Amino acid sequence: MKSLSFKFNLKGAREYKMTKKFYAVRTGRTTGIFQTWTECQAQVIGFSGAEFKSFPTIEAANEYLLSSKASEKEDSTPLNSDAEDAIPKSTSTSAVAYVDGSYNDADKTFSYGAVIFWNGEEFHLSKKVDDESLTDMRNVAGEICGSQAAMEFAIQKNCTTLEIYHDYEGIAKWPLGQWKANKVGTIAYRDYYDSIKDHLKVTFVKVKGHSNNTYNDLADELAKSAIF
Helix, strand or coil: CCCCCEEEEECCCCCCCCCCCCEEECCCCCCCCCCCCCHHHHHHHHCCEEEEECCCCHHHHHHHCCCCCCCCCCCCCCCCCCCCCCCCCCCCEEEEEEEEEEEEEECEEEEEEEEEEECCCCEEEEEEEEECHHHHHHHHHHHHHHHHHHHHHHCEEEEECEEEEECCCHHHHCCCCCCCCCCCHHHHHHHHHHHCCCCCCEEEECCCCCCCCHHHHHHHHHHHHCCC
């Protein structure tokens, strides 16, 4: 997929006003309550299955930690906070991607958008796809293509690890064999993952769609911009 649209350097990024919050890490390198996003980030970024959340009071954070109810495995990046806008860490061999898809019912086409962080830079990918064999999957087809485009980007940059944030659970479950791939699109997606998994370690993290998560929303906007 030749889909790189533009990129820009992160130097001079906006500064955000930080408000007092408590970050509770229920699953991570170290669990507990942290008073800054930097401390929290060190425990959860790159940790598969991390569970964490921000709270306005230490009492609420402690209640979350003590909760025994199993929660859905979703990215709990604090919304509308400094954590939401924190730039994901990346190196020359590790990348982080947020992907999403869109669908245009008028002409039966779909698209993908991806925000990728690599080697201290932010890249935006977007592309409209016209493939009749995949249109019945609507915007999911776009998200699949976005995830695969992120993997291809990481491989081209000689990365060894890639973290993909997505809002549709099949993006992780099809390649990992947790859902059976029985459509042309899902079979091709699974097969592609199988062909690169020994060269690129991919970690999937589910986020809530349309929940004011900065980079997930941006990926959504990129996908829409390619098709509408």
